Amino acid sequence: MNKKQLFDAFVEGKKIDRTLFRPILMHFAARFTGNTYGEFASDHKVLVNSNIKTMDHFDYDMVSLISDPYRETSAFGAPVTFIPEGVPRCEKLIVKSWDDIQNLQRPDVCKCARTLDRIKGAELFQKKLQGTVPVIGWIEGPLAEACDLAGVSQMMTQLLMEPDFCNLLLDKCTETAKDFAKAQIDAGCDVIGIGDAICSQIDPYTYDTFVKERHKEIIEFIHALGAQTKLHICGDITHILPSLKEVGTDILDLDYDVDISYARSVLGENIILMGNLNPILIQDSTAEKVERISHELVAKHSSERFILSAGCEITVGTSHENLMAMRKGSL
Numbered sequence: 001m002n003k004k005q006l007f008d009a010f011v012e013g014k015k016i017d018r019t020l021f022r023p024i025l026m027h028f029a030a031r032f033t034g035n036t037y038g039e040f041a042s043d044h045k046v047l048v049n050s051n052i053k054t055m056d057h058f059d060y061d062m063v064s065l066i067s068d069p070y071r072e073t074s075a076f077g078a079p080v081t082f083i084p085e086g087v088p089r090c091e092k093l094i095v096k097s098w099d100d101i102q103n104l105q106r107p108d109v110c111k112c113a114r115t116l117d118r119i120k121g122a123e124l125f126q127k128k129l130q131g132t133v134p135v136i137g138w139i140e141g142p143l144a145e146a147c148d149l150a151g152v153s154q155m156m157t158q159l160l161m162e163p164d165f166c167n168l169l170l171d172k173c174t175e176t177a178k179d180f181a182k183a184q185i186d187a188g189c190d191v192i193g194i195g196d197a198i199c200s201q202i203d204p205y206t207y208d209t210f211v212k213e214r215h216k217e218i219i220e221f222i223h224a225l226g227a228q229t230k231l232h233i234c235g236d237i238t239h240i241l242p243s244l245k246e247v248g249t250d251i252l253d254l255d256y257d258v259d260i261s262y263a264r265s266v267l268g269e270n271i272i273l274m275g276n277l278n279p280i281l282i283q284d285s286t287a288e289k290v291e292r293i294s295h296e297l298v299a300k301h302s303s304e305r306f307i308l309s310a311g312c313e314i315t316v317g318t319s320h321e322n323l324m325a326m327r328k329g330s331l
Contacts (some may be wrong), residue, residue, distance in 0.1 A: 002132040003061050004190070010305075011228060011250065011272070019298045020061045020307045021330040022274070026068075027085075027316035029054045032314075036263040037316075038082040041067040044121035052128060058327050059306075064130070064136040065121045065184070066193060072140050072176055074102060074150040075112035076237065101169045104149075109180045118180075119187045126188035134191060136230060137184030141196025142212075142214045145173040152198065159206055166210055174214045177223045184226045191251070192222050193230045200235030200255075207240045215247040223248070230274070234312050241266040256311035260301060274307040277326070282310055283318040287325040294329025 001009065014176035015238045016162070024100075028052040039046045044065075048087065051063040065148035068088045074080045078094045102206055109115035125135045146169045147155045158165045194215070199207055219229045237244065238258055245267050254263055254275035263273060269307050277297065282290055298308055308330045314323060 004134050006239040007061065007134045007190075013305075019302050019330050020263045021309070021327055022060050022062045022064075023058075023309050023326065024064070025051070025054055026066060026313055028314045028318060028323070029314050032057070033255045036084040037086060038084045038088070042082050042117070044117045044124060048121050048124045048128065055133070057114040058323055060327065062134040062191070063120050063125060063137055063195060064138065064193065065189070065218060066136070066195070067118075069144060069148055069195065071114045071118055071138075071150050072107070072109075072145055072173075072180060074114040074175070074182075075107035075109055076149060077107075078149065079115065090148060090221050091150065093151045093154075095146075095169060096154070097236075097257055098165055098168075101172065104169075104172055104173065104287065106175060106179070109176065109183050115180055115183070119183050122184050122189045123188035131188075132329070135189050136191045136193050137181065137187075137189030137227075138193045138195065139177045139180045139184075139218075140173070141169045141194045141199070141211075141231075141233075142173040142218075142319075143202075143211050144198050145177065146170055147198050148242075149173070150228055150294065150299055155198075156201070159210060161204065163210075170210060174218060177218050181218065181222050181227075182225060183224070189227060191228045191230055193232055195232045195251075198232040199240065200237050201232045202240075202296045204240050204243055212243050212247060216251075219248045238262065245271075251307070253309070254311065258295075258311075259320060260306075264301075264304060269305065272307060273301070274309045276309070276311045279310045279312055279315050279318070282322055282326060283315045285322065287319070288320040290322045290324040291329040294326045294330075298330050 030037050033050045033053050035046050070080045070088050070090050079091050081089045119199045222229050228250040231249040232253040236257045251272040256276050256278035
């Protein structure tokens with residue numbers, strides 16, 4: 001079976017002969033092919049080439065369009081600056097008041113430059129890979145996007161003080177997330193990653209009040225289009241696991257400070273858990289140790305619905321030997 005067929009069988013609950021391996025690679029992938037992070041984030045051709053080259057070398061099982069948080073932010077009209085060896089930056093917050101939210105226009109993701117670039121990336125993946133490898137698209141979750149537009153501190157304060165402000169902005173972010181997901185699925189994505197890292201920083205009541213139903217809405221929308229979902233929330237999400245059980249995602253990324261066994265006990269057997277080695281441990285350990293801890297994690301969870309990854313992005317400073325050791329540990 002090719003990698004797409006293997007993934008499909010795994011998602012369907014069939015037993016496969018090995019543990020799938022998918023590290024999150026961005027700056028590392030760019031550097032691997034001699035490109036800057038700025039080139040990776042701004043040019044879909046570089047992103048696709050870097051993903052395919054690293055996949056071929058390290059033999060992981062899925063490619064992805066993840067690059068940075070500011071695709072939709074740019075489409076909404078915020079200025080984004082590219083940094084040669086760093087994550088792009090949003091230089092100006094464009095939501096500071098109720099009027100700013102009311103005036104926020106729903107972007108056409110198929111025409112705005114940065115969202116269109118990701119859509120073109122999905123098309124190029126399919127042209128080059130011919131459906132043999134799962135392609136993961138990417139959208140910002142509603143709270144993450146609201147923070148990108150309004151600022152983290154202001155949005156966190158508004159969650160406590162101004163629910164109408166929050167609900168209107170979150171609704172607009174949700175609609176654009178759905179638009180962007182659909183465009184990527186239409187272009188060939190098999191899975192849509194939903195990045196909402198800020199949710200690890202809110203309490204269960206706030207998550208349930210403002211985010212849970214919107215996550216569920218987006219996930220149901222993506223499922224109706226025939227794709228799977230992968231929810232990515234960096235940090236410790238132990239406190240919101242009971243709520244996450246109800247949103248319906250196919251795959252849930254777990255960071256290194258979440259105990260997989262505990263998460264499994266809360267979430268049940270059906271959800272695919274992905275993770276969760278500490279990226280700094282992968283960077284700083286010997287190759288022998290990386291292979292050993294990867295193998296131990298796989299041995300512990302290989303009988304479950306589990307994909308080996310790090311808790312978040314593999315750092316640019318990780319040696320090729322250590323990432324290869326992680327791959328060997330998955331076998």
